[in-house]
Amino acid sequence: MTTLLNGKELSEELKQKMKIEVDELKEKGLTPHLTVILVGDNPASKSYVRGKEKACAVTGISSNLIELPDDTTEEELLSIIEEQNNDDSVHGILVQLPLPDQMDEQKIIHAISPAKDVDGFHPINVGKMMTGEDTFIPCTPYGILTMLQSKDISLEGKHAVIIGRSNIVGKPIGLLLLQENATVTYTHSRTKNLQEITKQADILIVAMGRAHAINADYIKKDAVVIDVGINRKDDGKLTGDVDFESAKEKASFITPVPRGVGPMTITMLLKNTIKAAKGLNHVER
Numbered sequence: 001m002t003t004l005l006n007g008k009e010l011s012e013e014l015k016q017k018m019k020i021e022v023d024e025l026k027e028k029g030l031t032p033h034l035t036v037i038l039v040g041d042n043p044a045s046k047s048y049v050r051g052k053e054k055a056c057a058v059t060g061i062s063s064n065l066i067e068l069p070d071d072t073t074e075e076e077l078l079s080i081i082e083e084q085n086n087d088d089s090v091h092g093i094l095v096q097l098p099l100p101d102q103m104d105e106q107k108i109i110h111a112i113s114p115a116k117d118v119d120g121f122h123p124i125n126v127g128k129m130m131t132g133e134d135t136f137i138p139c140t141p142y143g144i145l146t147m148l149q150s151k152d153i154s155l156e157g158k159h160a161v162i163i164g165r166s167n168i169v170g171k172p173i174g175l176l177l178l179q180e181n182a183t184v185t186y187t188h189s190r191t192k193n194l195q196e197i198t199k200q201a202d203i204l205i206v207a208m209g210r211a212h213a214i215n216a217d218y219i220k221k222d223a224v225v226i227d228v229g230i231n232r233k234d235d236g237k238l239t240g241d242v243d244f245e246s247a248k249e250k251a252s253f254i255t256p257v258p259r260g261v262g263p264m265t266i267t268m269l270l271k272n273t274i275k276a277a278k279g280l281n282h283v284e285r
């Protein structure tokens with residue numbers, strides 16, 4: 001019997017709770033504020049940014065979008081980030097990735113104040129997460145952990161296999177699961193015998209960016225399967241890295257795409273923005 005991990009439903013519940021918290025903060029004169037910076041007109045980025053603004057509005061978090069043309073220079077973007085860093089009414093800053101080729105993404109991430117880095121990508125925050133200190137946890141891994149915890153899925157001593165080693169998903173989710181006492185194996189595009197390894201997983205996290213690459217043959221009976229992938233099909237609809245119909249026959253818990261990890265990612269951004277507004281990740285620059 002497979003249980004669906006419905007990220008959409010959980011997100012709605014969490015947003016209701018956050019709205020109450022935001023209302024309380026507002027009564028005390030503090031309105032959490034997120035600045036989103038979008039460079040260029042990548043359609044997927046535009047759609048993500050719209051989703052983030054909408055979610056802010058639902059919870060009462062104020063937000064503003066700074067839209068910049070594709071040919072913006074790195075210096076121009078750095079100076080806008082500096083303004084936002086110095087604006088006390090701004091609590092969170094998010095620069096939507098990917099950036100155009102003329103920009104060095106790492107340099108831009110470094111420029112965001114760690115105290116406002118609600119994506120959790122700044123090396124100071126990454127380092128704090130690595131050592132288990134309280135910090136902004138990157139939104140997608142944070143969302144995955146929250147989903148697992150919401151169903152009381154035990155992690156201790158479990159074998160978690162991660163497919164993908166990106167800085168925004170694969171690496172950090174492995175660290176978080178390690179902190180929860182799972183035994184973690186990372187796999188990636190150069191891994192040999194992937195199927196042999198994934199079939200040992202009690203918890204399988206799939207973040208490859210390859211539509212339906214993982215089917216039931218890769219899954220141990222009763223494993224928990226988390227599909228992070230977002231791939232656009234020819235008909236424009238979204239689909240995951242996991243072949244859901246086949247995988248659900250083996251998995252004990254499974255996330256769908258859409259309505260799985262995606263909505264949780266945005267919800268955790270709101271959570272990090274509230275945390276920033278409360279000054280809970282204060283870091284001297």
Ligand code: NAD
Nearest residue numbers: 140164165166169188189207208209228229230261262265
């Ligand atoms: P990425 O391209 O940076 O990394 C992909 C990873 O998959 C790499 O580490 C690579 O080694 C690994 N990989 C590729 N082919 C493989 C193979 N054949 N076998 C084993 N490993 C393989 O991607 P990313 O940014 O980590 O994103 C992964 C997917 O998750 C994408 O579809 C992306 O759109 C999606 N995503 C979703 C959310 C969300 O909120 N749901 C957030 C971020 C990313």
